[in-house]
Amino acid sequence: MEALFYFYRMKAIILPEKNARPSYVEVPEAPKSEGMEVLTVMACALNHRDLWIMKGQYAGLKYPIIPGSDACAALGSKRVVLNPGLFWGADECVQGKHFQILGLPLDGTFAEKVNVPAENIYPAPKHLDDMEAAAIGLAGVTAYRALVSRCKPVPGERLLVTGVGGGVALFALQIGLACGLEVHVTSSRPEKLAKAIAMGAAGGVLYSTPEWETKLKEQCCDGFDIIVDGYAGASFAKLVQLARPGGRIAVYGGTGGKMSDIVPQQIFWKQVSIFGSTMGSQTDFAGFLALVNEKKLKPVVDSVYDLHNAEAAFQRMESQDQFGKIVLRVSGK
Numbered sequence: 001m002e003a004l005f006y007f008y009r010m011k012a013i014i015l016p017e018k019n020a021r022p023s024y025v026e027v028p029e030a031p032k033s034e035g036m037e038v039l040t041v042m043a044c045a046l047n048h049r050d051l052w053i054m055k056g057q058y059a060g061l062k063y064p065i066i067p068g069s070d071a072c073a074a075l076g077s078k079r080v081v082l083n084p085g086l087f088w089g090a091d092e093c094v095q096g097k098h099f100q101i102l103g104l105p106l107d108g109t110f111a112e113k114v115n116v117p118a119e120n121i122y123p124a125p126k127h128l129d130d131m132e133a134a135a136i137g138l139a140g141v142t143a144y145r146a147l148v149s150r151c152k153p154v155p156g157e158r159l160l161v162t163g164v165g166g167g168v169a170l171f172a173l174q175i176g177l178a179c180g181l182e183v184h185v186t187s188s189r190p191e192k193l194a195k196a197i198a199m200g201a202a203g204g205v206l207y208s209t210p211e212w213e214t215k216l217k218e219q220c221c222d223g224f225d226i227i228v229d230g231y232a233g234a235s236f237a238k239l240v241q242l243a244r245p246g247g248r249i250a251v252y253g254g255t256g257g258k259m260s261d262i263v264p265q266q267i268f269w270k271q272v273s274i275f276g277s278t279m280g281s282q283t284d285f286a287g288f289l290a291l292v293n294e295k296k297l298k299p300v301v302d303s304v305y306d307l308h309n310a311e312a313a314f315q316r317m318e319s320q321d322q323f324g325k326i327v328l329r330v331s332g333k
């Protein structure tokens with residue numbers, strides 16, 4: 001972001017340093033580089049990652065940084081979305097050593113323009129408006145890989161999604177329903193459980209109440225074929241307990257920190273598989289987008305803020321009051 005080298009300037013949100021609040025500033029536009037396209041951002045969306053970066057709790061920190069991994073943007077006359085997982089590499093099983101996520105270390109989408117590798121750009125689903133299209137990328141591909149590519153669900157199986165108010169979790173609910181699964185959820189708030197049930201979840205419990213796993217066991221006495229979890233922490237041991245024999249658990253996040261007190265017998269005797277899952281390859285993203293288009297899936301947009309008001313959007317994510325994606329409206333083409 002060295003002013004001397006560039007001519008055009010643009011509005012953007014920057015995180016100036018560790019623990020500093022997001023700031024709306026004018027910065028030089030990055031020039032187009034080989035293999036990259038410059039997109040004109042119409043809308044972008046927050047992920048928990050942006051908050052971790054703001055708080056300095058993320059690997060490979062660098063400041064100042066323009067955060068943001070998701071966007072609905074214009075490329076010439078085309079309306080596009082992007083796979084925020086860049087340079088995945090050749091192995092579908094795991095990302096290669098050049099893999100990175102848009103928005104750190106490369107500047108991200110919380111700006112009027114963003115530079116993105118051409119291979120990561122896809123047509124925006126026609127049934128989604130700009131705010132909805134901006135909301136699908138990172139959370140959607142993460143949920144798709146964790147649930148579909150890693151756990152390989154079979155219609156009729158029973159799925160548990162933890163913390164359904166989260167961006168990835170809500171997509172896991174929607175994708176699970178689209179795959180013909182019976183989906184149960186956990187959340188901290190009764191109103192979020194009610195919304196998930198209105199969307200098609202078969203039931204749910206509040207993880208904020210004691211003995212929540214016993215209540216869940218009462219609802220689903222023979223347990224879950226698949227569990228998709230982004231919290232981990234001490235409660236992960238309860239998820240292992242809730243898995244059916246032969247069950248699969250996908251872990252995509254670690255908001256709750258280290259897992260503890262897992263009873264090994266509940267893993268090996270039940271032949272439970274635990275899959276780590278991160279973001280998604282181009283194959284995952286294309287598969288996710290095909291599902292979105294085929295089933296006409298619409299992301300749940302919690303709220304929309306103007307770009308200059310990003311601070312309020314960050315606050316909303318910190319509050320955990322959201323149900324679905326928090327979107328930023330950028331000035332348009």
Ligand SMILES: NC(=O)c1ccc[n+]([C@@H]2O[C@H](COP(=O)([O-])OP(=O)(O)OC[C@H]3O[C@@H](n4cnc5c(N)ncnc54)[C@H](OP(=O)(O)O)[C@@H]3O)[C@@H](O)[C@H]2O)c1
Binds near residue numbers: 047139168235
């Ligand atoms: N590996 C990857 O590629 C990848 C990709 C995306 C995200 N992540 C990680 O996954 C996590 C979630 O990301 P996000 O963007 O979806 O976050 P988000 O939209 O901010 O949602 C976080 C959610 O965590 C849930 N939660 C909080 N405490 C919980 C608990 N004790 N048990 C179960 N759930 C709990 C809450 O659910 P309720 O609101 O229902 O209470 C909250 O909404 C973050 O740690 C993020 O860094 C990883």
